[in-house]
Amino acid sequence: MLTQLSTNQDPGEGIRDRSGGYIGGSQHHAPQKQRGQDHASRLSQARCCQRRARRPVEYVQKNVSLYKFRNGIPLTTAAAANFTRGELATALRKTPMAFSVDFLVSVMFMIFSTLIIDQNPYSVNILMAGYDNESGASLYYIDYIATLHKVDKGAFGYGSYFSLSTMDWHYRSDMSVEEAIELVDKCILEIRSRLVVAPPNFVIKIVDKDGARDYAWRQSVQDVATAAV
């Protein structure tokens, strides 16, 4: 899922600054996150739990906007990436721990500790891409255990084994947009031919001085109208 962090709309104080950022993310272990969320929805009437960020990408989006409103200028890509990394790193060590005196006590503690500790580690890998007027385009790789690194090319998931190799061979730092799209298409071709569980459809988005936008779709399965039963 791709989410747009900020748009190139004026912040309202007449400061014209254009930047766009995207997070490319992939869910890692969905079931565990869902469990925490159910607790929240069931218990939120009983206690005011602050569920700070069940969906980390939305949380980062809103914080980036907040910074823009407060300060009049958008966050740089590096700052947004470091902020995201900080949030993931903080959540990483907020795991409910049970010191078992009695087995039943420790089980109950584990269940109810999500009330006391209102976070658990995020299970999301992030590729954050942005354009700043001063430093140009940049891409940040953020692992689900909050490893941050600035990279030229990145990939996550099973497809990364094929894409990274393709990009290692063909990538040049002075590529034009057309050449980059060709490279992306080569990666998509690799994934489609080599990956057993290849996803059928891909979206290509571009982030540059004019903001973030959808560039193209590469679909092999399109929505088909089905007959009503």
Added chain:
Amino acid sequence: IQIFEYNGSAVVAMVGKNCFAIASDRRLGVQLQTIATDFQRISKIHDHLFIGLSGVATDVQTLYQRLVFRHKLYQLREERDMKPETFASLVSAILYEKRFGPYLCQPVIAGLGEDDKPFICTMDSIGAKELAKDFVVSGTASESLYVWLMLALVFNKCFYFQEADELFETISQALLSSVDRDCLSGWGGHVYVVTPNEIKERILKGRMD
């Protein structure tokens, strides 16, 4: 999985004559996959103090940020830089704070103390300090590094008589040879040679595999 072998690393520090050298590899990996070949493991705390952190990259970054913060506070209060021995005790204390949920990294600290006397030490992930007179190693390639540096000690003169350039040669050769035998570290090297007057930073080109 072995958590200390998750990202792969090699860090080494050596003492010379009124100087020290600290070196690391440049690979950032996720088990068998290489993500980047320009990862910074050694960080400067102040002009005469460097810390190299091996282990899980996320804790390397978190611990580095915490240590820089603490050192900057110290600089504001004391209006001077921290001595390497003091800094080593600080790192040890910070690591032991998390005794039952530790930062999964092993630091290597190298600095020039009073009278420009070089100081190196390493510690494990819960802060057990290990001072050494000649060299310290850390990371997945540590066993080979021990061997190479012990050999250099035995067959050449002791390190603390070596000048900066000779020290650079010794540490570079030891690092490159050791990471060639370790699949989780390598992709070049990063060496800092620090004398009382200057810091020389060099990138080594080794086997890129």
